Amino acid sequence: MKAITFLGAAKAYDTAYVLADGREHVAPFFGVALARFIPDLSMRVFVTEKAKEMHLERFLKLVEDNVADVQPVDIPDGSNDAELWKIFQAVVDAVEPEEGVVFDITHGFRSLPFLSFLAAAYLRVVKKIRLEAVLYGNFEARDQSVKPQRAPVIDLTRFVELFDWMVGADRFVRFGDARDLAQLLHARHQSIKPDPRTAGKVALSTWNDSPVRKTASSLTRASQALRVVRPAEAMDASERLCKQLPAALETSAALAQPFALLGDHVLKSFAPIALSAEEQKADPLRALMTERTLIGWYLDRNQIFQAVALAREWLVSWTMAQLGMQDRLLKKNAREPVERALGLELQKRQSKAPPATIPETLPDLGGLPSDEEVVQLYGELGELRNDLMHAGKREHALAADEVEKRAKALYGRLGALPC
Numbered sequence: 001m002k003a004i005t006f007l008g009a010a011k012a013y014d015t016a017y018v019l020a021d022g023r024e025h026v027a028p029f030f031g032v033a034l035a036r037f038i039p040d041l042s043m044r045v046f047v048t049e050k051a052k053e054m055h056l057e058r059f060l061k062l063v064e065d066n067v068a069d070v071q072p073v074d075i076p077d078g079s080n081d082a083e084l085w086k087i088f089q090a091v092v093d094a095v096e097p098e099e100g101v102v103f104d105i106t107h108g109f110r111s112l113p114f115l116s117f118l119a120a121a122y123l124r125v126v127k128k129i130r131l132e133a134v135l136y137g138n139f140e141a142r143d144q145s146v147k148p149q150r151a152p153v154i155d156l157t158r159f160v161e162l163f164d165w166m167v168g169a170d171r172f173v174r175f176g177d178a179r180d181l182a183q184l185l186h187a188r189h190q191s192i193k194p195d196p197r198t199a200g201k202v203a204l205s206t207w208n209d210s211p212v213r214k215t216a217s218s219l220t221r222a223s224q225a226l227r228v229v230r231p232a233e234a235m236d237a238s239e240r241l242c243k244q245l246p247a248a249l250e251t252s253a254a255l256a257q258p259f260a261l262l263g264d265h266v267l268k269s270f271a272p273i274a275l276s277a278e279e280q281k282a283d284p285l286r287a288l289m290t291e292r293t294l295i296g297w298y299l300d301r302n303q304i305f306q307a308v309a310l311a312r313e314w315l316v317s318w319t320m321a322q323l324g325m326q327d328r329l330l331k332k333n334a335r336e337p338v339e340r341a342l343g344l345e346l347q348k349r350q351s352k353a354p355p356a357t358i359p360e361t362l363p364d365l366g367g368l369p370s371d372e373e374v375v376q377l378y379g380e381l382g383e384l385r386n387d388l389m390h391a392g393k394r395e396h397a398l399a400a401d402e403v404e405k406r407a408k409a410l411y412g413r414l415g416a417l418p419c
Helices: 030-037 049-063 081-093 112-126 162-175 179-190 201-208 211-227 231-255 257-273 277-282 284-300 304-322 332-349 371-389 400-415
Strands: 002-007 015-018 024-027 041-047 067-074 100-104 130-137 150-155
Touching: 002 030, 002 049, 002 112, 024 030, 030 041, 030 049, 030 100, 030 130, 041 049, 041 081, 049 067, 081 112, 100 112, 112 130, 162 179, 162 257, 179 211, 179 257, 211 231, 231 257, 231 277, 231 284, 257 284, 277 284, 284 304, 284 400, 304 332, 304 371, 304 400, 332 371, 371 400
Parallel strands: 002 041, 002 100, 015 150, 041 067, 100 130
Antiparallel strands: 015 024, 130 150
16 A cells, blocks of 8 residues: 655644544654554655755654655645646656555645645546545644644545545536436445444344435436436336435435535436336326426437437327327337338328338328428438437438537427427
């Protein structure tokens, strides 16, 4: 395991640094105490020129018996933007991919603690390091009534995890993908799992039945269903999520504070597309209306492909409902004749020769409200879907911005159809 520590140029005082578990060690620098708390560390000591002159030799002597490998790293004072970037790069270069790292920010001067936080977050993503801890020996909060004075050591690791929540929140807000949030919530829930060897059945059952666990599962299920365009499953999972979320937020206020702060936004995002499987079955027309809302949900979150794919299928379902076939919306032998009828009517209106013979009796579309608009929409949605499916590998493929523009325009026209 590697420790990243900084030496400042301030005067050093012997201080008893006290961990949360009660262990303590007296040292003039927290890095020395850290070497006692975690044996056989390798250590990189970042020093400015002044700190190097004042403290480095003493520091190295104090840690030499407890550290497997210690190396000083020269850094500038950080007095301007260019020097701050040099410090950041020096920290990044000092760490190898996938190794365990402890950050000590106790003696960092000026903006160095902030840079350390950013470097820790960056390295977790770019070099896949295992962030073991971010520690701060809080000298300012020391107990001055005793000799040597005692300073608590604060573990700030959880605050670095805020970057994970920020990324998850950004992904959710922009794309509606809550899988990162679900994974983080699940990890926090796992962190409080009772030890099966000592915990009773009641404690294990309570943990397993936790609203946080259920919410994480529903978030995962809803996100997966939305990603692969499974509207019925997405609506059902959203309904479960909306019911579970209030109780989960009460628990997560202590367990996963960042999620508690996002809770209201999550609820507002999923509520418009929430409809249980039972309600979908009992009221197909309401399900159809909710599904149309879902098309807009996709478009609002820049998921154009999913929106177009669903819009085309929604129009077929809407046509079937208008023809009194709402109890057979998922039946292939019911959907295909409706699709053929729409396609045949489209051919007629485009002045293309229809087939010489029609091998079956197709549904009569004449009674549809706005039947001309419906047929036209069917053709345009089909063409746009095909354009997307072919990934631009055909002549006269639409430009990306035109795809998005047409998708939004077609959704507006779907919204005008009576449900």
